[in-house]
Amino acid sequence: MEYRFSDKVLTLQPSAIRELFKLMVGDGIIALSGGNPAKEAFPVKEIAEIAKDILEREPVEALQYSISEGYTPLREQIAAYAKEKFGIRRREDAVLITSGAQQANDMAVKIFCNEGDAVACDEVCFIGSLSAFKSNNVEIVGVKTDDKGMIPEKLEQALENHPNIRVIYLIPNFQNPTGVTMPLERRHQIYEIARAHKVMIIEDDPYGQLRFRGEDVPSIKSFDTEGIVCYSGSFSKVVAPGLRAGYMIADKKIVDRGTLLKQFTDVHTNILAQMIVYEYYKRYDIEEHIRKISRFYGEKCHYMCELLKKTLPPEIKCIEPDGGMFVWCTDVTGKLDIDAFVKKLAEEYKVAVISGDVFMPAGGKSHSFRLNFTVPEKDEIKKALRRLGRRWHKRS
Amino acid sequence: MEYRFSDKVLTLQPSAIRELFKLMVGDGIIALSGGNPAKEAFPVKEIAEIAKDILEREPVEALQYSISEGYTPLREQIAAYAKEKFGIRRREDAVLITSGAQQANDMAVKIFCNEGDAVACDEVCFIGSLSAFKSNNVEIVGVKTDDKGMIPEKLEQALENHPNIRVIYLIPNFQNPTGVTMPLERRHQIYEIARAHKVMIIEDDPYGQLRFRGEDVPSIKSFDTEGIVCYSGSFSKVVAPGLRAGYMIADKKIVDRGTLLKQFTDVHTNILAQMIVYEYYKRYDIEEHIRKISRFYGEKCHYMCELLKKTLPPEIKCIEPDGGMFVWCTDVTGKLDIDAFVKKLAEEYKVAVISGDVFMPAGGKSHSFRLNFTVPEKDEIKKALRRLGRRWHKRS
Numbered sequence: 001m002e003y004r005f006s007d008k009v010l011t012l013q014p015s016a017i018r019e020l021f022k023l024m025v026g027d028g029i030i031a032l033s034g035g036n037p038a039k040e041a042f043p044v045k046e047i048a049e050i051a052k053d054i055l056e057r058e059p060v061e062a063l064q065y066s067i068s069e070g071y072t073p074l075r076e077q078i079a080a081y082a083k084e085k086f087g088i089r090r091r092e093d094a095v096l097i098t099s100g101a102q103q104a105n106d107m108a109v110k111i112f113c114n115e116g117d118a119v120a121c122d123e124v125c126f127i128g129s130l131s132a133f134k135s136n137n138v139e140i141v142g143v144k145t146d147d148k149g150m151i152p153e154k155l156e157q158a159l160e161n162h163p164n165i166r167v168i169y170l171i172p173n174f175q176n177p178t179g180v181t182m183p184l185e186r187r188h189q190i191y192e193i194a195r196a197h198k199v200m201i202i203e204d205d206p207y208g209q210l211r212f213r214g215e216d217v218p219s220i221k222s223f224d225t226e227g228i229v230c231y232s233g234s235f236s237k238v239v240a241p242g243l244r245a246g247y248m249i250a251d252k253k254i255v256d257r258g259t260l261l262k263q264f265t266d267v268h269t270n271i272l273a274q275m276i277v278y279e280y281y282k283r284y285d286i287e288e289h290i291r292k293i294s295r296f297y298g299e300k301c302h303y304m305c306e307l308l309k310k311t312l313p314p315e316i317k318c319i320e321p322d323g324g325m326f327v328w329c330t331d332v333t334g335k336l337d338i339d340a341f342v343k344k345l346a347e348e349y350k351v352a353v354i355s356g357d358v359f360m361p362a363g364g365k366s367h368s369f370r371l372n373f374t375v376p377e378k379d380e381i382k383k384a385l386r387r388l389g390r391r392w393h394k395r396s
Numbered sequence: 397m398e399y400r401f402s403d404k405v406l407t408l409q410p411s412a413i414r415e416l417f418k419l420m421v422g423d424g425i426i427a428l429s430g431g432n433p434a435k436e437a438f439p440v441k442e443i444a445e446i447a448k449d450i451l452e453r454e455p456v457e458a459l460q461y462s463i464s465e466g467y468t469p470l471r472e473q474i475a476a477y478a479k480e481k482f483g484i485r486r487r488e489d490a491v492l493i494t495s496g497a498q499q500a501n502d503m504a505v506k507i508f509c510n511e512g513d514a515v516a517c518d519e520v521c522f523i524g525s526l527s528a529f530k531s532n533n534v535e536i537v538g539v540k541t542d543d544k545g546m547i548p549e550k551l552e553q554a555l556e557n558h559p560n561i562r563v564i565y566l567i568p569n570f571q572n573p574t575g576v577t578m579p580l581e582r583r584h585q586i587y588e589i590a591r592a593h594k595v596m597i598i599e600d601d602p603y604g605q606l607r608f609r610g611e612d613v614p615s616i617k618s619f620d621t622e623g624i625v626c627y628s629g630s631f632s633k634v635v636a637p638g639l640r641a642g643y644m645i646a647d648k649k650i651v652d653r654g655t656l657l658k659q660f661t662d663v664h665t666n667i668l669a670q671m672i673v674y675e676y677y678k679r680y681d682i683e684e685h686i687r688k689i690s691r692f693y694g695e696k697c698h699y700m701c702e703l704l705k706k707t708l709p710p711e712i713k714c715i716e717p718d719g720g721m722f723v724w725c726t727d728v729t730g731k732l733d734i735d736a737f738v739k740k741l742a743e744e745y746k747v748a749v750i751s752g753d754v755f756m757p758a759g760g761k762s763h764s765f766r767l768n769f770t771v772p773e774k775d776e777i778k779k780a781l782r783r784l785g786r787r788w789h790k791r792s
Contacts, residue, residue, distance in 0.1 A: 001623050003649055004562075004594075006510050012656040039456045047459065048451035051668075055444035060435045063443065063636035099495060099662040106661055110531075114402050115511060132660040135506075166400075198400075227397050240459035242667040253399055260408040264528040265502055266495035270666040271638040 008137050030384040032371045033352040035176070035325060041293045041374075042240050043280065050279040054272065062272045068263040069255070070097025070247070071274035077281055078233070078247055086208075087222035088231060094255040096262065099269045101206050101234035101246035104258075105169070106132040108202045108230040108248065111257045112166045113138045120158050120199075121169040122150055124359045124366060126176040129169060129204065140361040141165060147319075149175065149182035152189040159197050167200045172220060173208035174324025177359050177370040181322055187220050195226055206234040209290050211323035212298025227251035235277050237325075238290055243273040294323065300373045301327065304381050308371075311389035328356070330368040338367055341391070349387040404533050426780040428767045429748040431572070431721060437689045437770075438636045439676065446675040450668065458668045464659040465651070466493025466643070467670035473677055474629070474643055482604075483618035484627060490651040492658065495665045497602050497630035497642035501565070502528040503654045504598045504626040504644065508562045509534045516554050516595075517565040518546055520755045520762060522572040525565060525600065536757040537561060543715075545571065545578035548585040555593050563596045568616060569604035570720025573755050573766040577718055583616045591622055602630040605686050607719035608694025623647035631673050633721075634686055639669040690719065696769045697723065700777050707785035724752070726764040734763055737787070745783040 054062050069075065075095040082088040082095075098104040106129075109119060115137035121130065123142035130140055141162050144154040150170065159165055168190065172182040182190075194201050203220045221231040230250040235243060248258055262268065280286070304327055305320040312318070318329040331338075342355045356366030373381065450458050465471065471491040478484040478491075494500040502525075505515060511533035517526065519538035526536050537558050540550040546566065555561055564586065568578040578586075590597050599616045617627040626646040631639060644654055658664065676682070700723055701716040708714070714725040727734075738751045752762030769777065 001647065003647070004508070005653060006506065006508055006513075008510070009507050009653040009657060012653070012660070014656055014659070036461050039460065042456065042459045044451070044455040044459070048448065048455065051447050051451055052444065055440065055447055059440040059444065060438065061638075063438045063440070063638040064435065065432050065632075065637045099666075102660070103662045110402065111405050112400070112402055114404070117402075128660065128663075131656075135657060135660050236461075241461045241663075242457075242459040244662060244664070244666045251397065251399070257401060257405045257408070260410055260527075261405060261531060263410070264408070264498070264524065264531050266499045266640060266662070267524075267637075268640070270495070270640045270669050272669070273666050 008135055012131065012135055027350070029346065029350045029352055030376060030380050031352045032373075032376060032381075032384055033354050034372050034375050036375050037237055037241060038296065038374045040296065043284070043289060046280060046284055047240065047276055050276050050283070051272070054275050054279065058275070062275055066268045066271040068268045069259045070095070070269060071271060071278060074274050074278040077278055078249070081281070082233070082249055086219050088219065088249055090224060090227065092227055092251050093249055094252040096248045096255045096258045097269050097274055098246045098248055098262065099244040099266065100236060100241070101204060101232040102128060102132060104230070104232035104246055104248035105129050105202055105204055106136075107258045107261050108200070108232070108250070109133050109136055109138060109167060110261060111254060112200050116164060118162050118165045119167045119169050120155060120162070120165045121361060122175065123362065124178060124356060124368070125169070125361060126171060127359055130361050133169070139164065142360065142362040145178070145180070147180060148186045149180050150190060152186065152193060155190060155193055159193070159199070165199055167202055168194055169202045169204065170220070171204045171206070173205055173217070174210065174321050176207070176324070177326050177354070177356065178328040179319050179321030179324055179326050181217060184217050187217070188223070191220055191223065191229075194228055199228075201229045202232060203229050204232045206237055207324040209238055210294050210297055210325065212294045212301065213322040221249065230254060238286070238293070239277055239280060243270070243276065245269060245273050245277050297325065297374055300378060300381065303378055304371065304373045304385070307382060307385045311385045312392055316392070325372055325374045327371040327373060328368055329371065330356070330366070334367050336367050338365065338369060342369060345388065345391050349391050351384045351387045353388075404531055408527065408531055423746070425742065425746045425748055426772060426776045427748045428769075428772060428777075428780055429750050430768050430771050432771050433633055433637060434692065434770045436692065439680070439685060442676060442680055443636065443672055446672050446679070447668070450671050450675065454671070458671055462664045462667040464664045465655045466491070466665060467667060467674060470670050470674040473674055474645070477677070478629070478645055482615050484615065484645055486620060486623065488623055488647050489645055490648040492644045492651045492654045493665050493670055494642045494644055494658070495640040495662065496632060496637070497600060497628040498524060498528060500626070500628035500642055500644035501525050501598055501600055502532075503657050504596070504628070504646070505529050505532055505534060505563060506657060507650060507653045508596050512560060514558050514561045515563045515565050516551060516558070516561045517757065518571065519758065520574060520752060520764070521565070521757060522567060523755055526757050529565070535560065538756065538758040541574070541576070543576060544582045545576050546586060548582070548589060551586060551589055555589070555595070561595055563598055564590055565598045565600065566616070567600045567602070569601055569613070570606065570717050572603070572720070573722050573750070573752065574724045575715050575717030575720055575722050577613060580613050583613070584619070587616055587619065590624055595624075597625045598628060599625050600628045602633055603720040605634055606690050606693060606721065608690045608697065609718040617645065626650060634682070634689070635673055635676060639666070639672065641665060641669050641673050693721070693770050696774060696777065699774055700767065700769045700781070703778060703781045707781045708788055712788070721768055721770045723767045723769060724764055725767065726752070726762070730763050732763050734761065734765060738765060741784065741787050745787050747780045747783045749784075
């Protein structure tokens, strides 16, 4: 049967990353293409112990329907933690538990955008969020970036050219895919522009705590006096992604709308998962756990970047990030046919990386590729980069 | 700050049921207003044992990111179970795991409806689904029902008057709130109308297995040769709602679109929950478990209905259902001001029931109220109905 699908789903394309990911399993391929945390990063024993205790002591609470805004002790814990660690302390704000930060991002756009409205984002940006926005029939406007993230003057221009922009979407810490962190001054500039133009900001911060170099930069939300920032947080990188637990911190009026959407979308987030996260933060030293993961990732990242310097010629510029999960490599000569390069690399050299073009909402050529260092072992990284070097020198 | 919310969320109203539910806790109030399974219905020990085993043996699989379509063994298990138990065996169909049946319903509407399209549903219908549909800026068209469910002639009329109807939403087994089950002949009639008008059917079946009287009626999906039925199934009533695990069975082309939406909405359903459900069905006798729950609910339902006969005058007609979770009581004289009745009942007699008006998408007066029998204990039912009787006789 030929179905008449809605306009929204007709334009949806599978995430190239997740589709690639399926192909990349087995077959001797080394995957530098993923975006998963390392399996070593999961507090397996602790979660097992906590789950056992919860199902022994509070089984009905863990299995019954729960409230849409999320498990109250967890919401209070998040508010206190965000205040202490991220400086997020606006009185009129509230917390909504979501099924991962992706749902928080998607909801923020649903709350503020009608069909035909637009979201401004980095010209090279996390495709999962952009696809979520597109599935709401929202236009995506890419804004030029430099090594400090979105360029304020370019954002101003975009806002003038596209008066339908209602939301600016940012990943200020260790952006996916570029790894770039936006400095404080730039954050203030972007905030002021948003305020002046009366548009909202989604501050997506899945990687912020995975810092292995340098100093934390205050979140935009921390100086959001006006209540125009929706902060999206995630437990996927610091506890476990399979739990699908994340949150939105925003003005109570926004959270109230989000709670309604949540109620009608999936009633509430899996309550056992919410209780597990709450107990984990309560019982264990989360800071120590995060330090451990970050150190582990930092070592692998540095290892990868040192090898890249030896393997690739200087015209390939690789950004060594201060945290997060990705290294971004760009052919500064602009000659590289990235799709052909990536395809050959996978087929003939059995190494999977992601073409940067995938992350360009407006289409176009990035001349870049993204490497993940959290999942592969060091010896795999070594083997993969040796092959990458060979492929590079044979490029035609 | 005054926010400019999207049209979608501006019109959203909190579910009167869930809001009422919050008020109904404590304070000596007996709640016949809920829609939760009884806590005795949860296989607590079994789930605890399974969770322990999974987190011991396959912790990484249970905590890592997973595929959007859902845990493959669970999808295969559902397909096999649906074939054996529900006669659902269309070759071109596939299974998508969702965060509860509510998400499956919402997705089906997103897949087929543009803004301004319409969904036809029973004139008195489950408010959670209707609110989900409305949050997509979709029009709701209520169709008149009788004691066999939606009336075919009225559906035909609605389709003629509203050419924008793209989907018919049905709960054919133990409808919420009326408890009515649609007979097989009526199911065929509705299916043929949908086929002739090229509209889709969402067959929402959260209660179908909770039958305590009479014989199962084949699902509409079981004779869906054309692939126009999206069947929404749930583990909330037969395992546990807090897990937020449900599914859609539909043509593979529809499931493919649903998988994309899932990917961009919340990536995937909590994987530990999916593995728990899979193991529960594999290790234990689910049929015996369902028989046990149904018997337990059936006894309470019968107890409630017998008491209602004694307590209320004949002009209040109560439908004793063959399964599900609700008894529906209607003042056939049409004189009852239901909102005033329900309010007084709660405030002065400390008994919470739901006004039938809440379930009417087009607004209007139902002269009915809904009673839940799964949560309250028998002695609570007795006490509550005694108060209900007193309130009735004092009505003004």
